[in-house]
Amino acid sequence: xxxxxxxxxxxxxxxxxxxxxxxxxxxxxxxxxxxxxxxxxxxxxxxxxxxxxxxxxxxxxxxxxxxxxxxxxxxxxxxxxxxxxxxxxxxxxxxxxxxxxxxxxxxxxxxxxxxxx
Numbered sequence: 001x002x003x004x005x006x007x008x009x010x011x012x013x014x015x016x017x018x019x020x021x022x023x024x025x026x027x028x029x030x031x032x033x034x035x036x037x038x039x040x041x042x043x044x045x046x047x048x049x050x051x052x053x054x055x056x057x058x059x060x061x062x063x064x065x066x067x068x069x070x071x072x073x074x075x076x077x078x079x080x081x082x083x084x085x086x087x088x089x090x091x092x093x094x095x096x097x098x099x100x101x102x103x104x105x106x107x108x109x110x111x112x113x114x115x116x117x
Contacts, residue, residue, distance in 0.1 A: 037116055039092035041084045043076045043099070044111040051077065053108055058084060061098045086117055 041062075043054070051073055058069035062084045076082035087095065092114040099112035 039114045045080045049108040049110040
């Protein structure tokens, strides 16, 4: 009889009855990742920066095609402010820095900022 008990335990049977009793399954739940916050990059109008420069900047920094660049530039010109794009924090911060650097290098007072969407 003692030999039967040892064989049962080796085969997954226990003293309480059938096979598999007393066996538990451990499951892991995947951690839920949160989407990163998005930020709007905003261009501010001024009376000194040429419109052609703004169009060039939108194409160079924000990869806009000519039509979109002109549309955004005109919106900024007429409204005083306009959205160039929406990005994660690090990318938006980089785009703002690029616009400011290119504007200063070309001696234009163009301002660019970002805000949480």
